[in-house]
Amino acid sequence: MKIIKVVLHYWFAIISVFSFLVGWGMLAHSLKPVQPTQASPVNTASLPALPTIQAFNGSSGNGGGQNFSAPSNQSVSNLPILRSGGS
Amino acid sequence: METFHFRAMNTDILLAAQGSPARLAEGFEVAQQFIEASESRFTRFSGQSELSELNRSAGKSFQASPDLFSVLALAQRFFHQTRGLFDPSILPDLRRIGYDRSMDLLRQQPPVPLFESLMAGERPSFSEMDLDEARSMVLLPPGMTLDLGGIAKGWIAEQAAGLLSEFSSACAVNAGGDMFLVGLPDGEEQWPVAIEDPLHPELDLTIIKVDSGAVATSAVTKRVWKQGEKQRHHLIDPRTGEPAATDWLSVTVIASHAYEAEVFAKALLIGGSQESEGIARNSGTHFSYLAVDQNREIWGKQNNLEYSYVH
Numbered sequence: 001m002k003i004i005k006v007v008l009h010y011w012f013a014i015i016s017v018f019s020f021l022v023g024w025g026m027l028a029h030s031l032k033p034v035q036p037t038q039a040s041p042v043n044t045a046s047l048p049a050l051p052t053i054q055a056f057n058g059s060s061g062n063g064g065g066q067n068f069s070a071p072s073n074q075s076v077s078n079l080p081i082l083r084s085g086g087s
Numbered sequence: 088m089e090t091f092h093f094r095a096m097n098t099d100i101l102l103a104a105q106g107s108p109a110r111l112a113e114g115f116e117v118a119q120q121f122i123e124a125s126e127s128r129f130t131r132f133s134g135q136s137e138l139s140e141l142n143r144s145a146g147k148s149f150q151a152s153p154d155l156f157s158v159l160a161l162a163q164r165f166f167h168q169t170r171g172l173f174d175p176s177i178l179p180d181l182r183r184i185g186y187d188r189s190m191d192l193l194r195q196q197p198p199v200p201l202f203e204s205l206m207a208g209e210r211p212s213f214s215e216m217d218l219d220e221a222r223s224m225v226l227l228p229p230g231m232t233l234d235l236g237g238i239a240k241g242w243i244a245e246q247a248a249g250l251l252s253e254f255s256s257a258c259a260v261n262a263g264g265d266m267f268l269v270g271l272p273d274g275e276e277q278w279p280v281a282i283e284d285p286l287h288p289e290l291d292l293t294i295i296k297v298d299s300g301a302v303a304t305s306a307v308t309k310r311v312w313k314q315g316e317k318q319r320h321h322l323i324d325p326r327t328g329e330p331a332a333t334d335w336l337s338v339t340v341i342a343s344h345a346y347e348a349e350v351f352a353k354a355l356l357i358g359g360s361q362e363s364e365g366i367a368r369n370s371g372t373h374f375s376y377l378a379v380d381q382n383r384e385i386w387g388k389q390n391n392l393e394y395s396y397v398h
Contacts, residue, residue, distance in 0.1 A: 078088050079088055079103075079272055079275065079278075079279065080088060080090045080101065080103040080259070081281060082101070082103070082259055082261055082266060082268075082278065082279070082280045082281065082302075083261070083264065083280070083281045083282075083283055083291065084261075084264040084265075084266060084280055084281070084282055084283065084302050084303065084304040084339055085264050085282065085283025085284075085285065085288055085304050085306060085309070085337065086263075086264050086283075086285070086304045086305050086306030086308075086309045086310075086337055086352075087097075087098040087240075087262075087263030087264050087265070087309060087310070
């Protein structure tokens with residue numbers, strides 16, 4: 001029984017050291033990542049300039065924006081929203 | 088117009104009415120109490136409900152309350168008018184595919200697939216239910232159990248609207264899409280009702296304009312769950328005992344009564360585009376319907392129904 005324990009002890013030790021060395025060797029001989037030496041140019045789309053906040057303001061008077069308002073002839077109903085869609 | 092929201096029957100309830108706030112507050116309370124009491128009577132998810140008592144009494148005569156007897160009589164009538172496509176006795180099939188608890192609970196904990204779920208069992212035909220109108224006695228054949236979910240919800244919405252109308256000149260009760268409308272709001276010629284997009288329930292697909300009466304929608308996209316690898320929905324085709332394989336996603340029916348709208352919405356959805364004409368023709372009643380297909384296109388029989396797409 002004692003002999004078996006000793007043999008197992010040495011067996012695990014040898015296997016551990018061997019595995020470590022194999023792993024080291026594999027890493028040492030693996031391909032290295034390519035280091036970029038020069039930045040490659042990237043094509044970017046040119047975006048139109050955003051309109052200024054004044055362009056959306058009716059008081060600016062420059063006519064370049066839109067005025068958003070409810071139509072004056074639209075009656076505001078106080079009816080609740082009745083929705084049907086199954087339950 | 089005043090509104091009042093609460094949750095009952097596993098769905099959102101909306102009461103809307105015009106009138107003096109004090110009277111409406113009383114009306115809302117009366118309607119809410121009726122809805123909650125009716126839910127306790129008709130639910131299959133409580134062993135104490137009258138419906139559960141009836142289901143346990145199969146094989147013996149059962150003394151039904153006037154409300155339960157009324158709904159059973161309607162169910163029997165619509166079973167024949169839809170030629171069996173509306174069938175409340177499919178409860179064993181619903182349980183077999185996993186709908187054995189309320190949808191709120193089912194969404195929290197999906198059912199475990201059982202071996203029994205692979206096999207649809209034999210069940211007695213709903214036509215074998217015997218109603219004694221003179222004594223309000225019901226005799227279910229042995230082995231029959233009923234689910235009155237949809238028709239009861241429509242009936243409850245309509246009754247509640249009737250109660251609320253005693254406190255208001257115009258009112259609406261919307262029970263999760265099954266609604267009953269009484270009168271017309273001041274200044275309005277019709278009630279606008281938005282029909283949900285079945286694939287995107289947060290969006291409206293169309294708005295219809297309806298007079299007093301009922302609107303109900305049935306959809307295969309709402310009460311859905313997974314049983315093992317199988318996608319399930321709650322709309323059982325009584326001919327197969329399985330969730331209906333239909334080419335429509337939802338059907339909305341506009342009719343005189345909420346229970347009628349609910350029943351025919353279900354029958355038309357099960358029948359799909361192939362059988363809808365026959366179902367409407369043989370129904371023995373007049374209604375309009377809108378069906379939404381897989382491409383979200385609207386089909387149906389309008390009968391002068393005015394509607395417009397939202398987008």
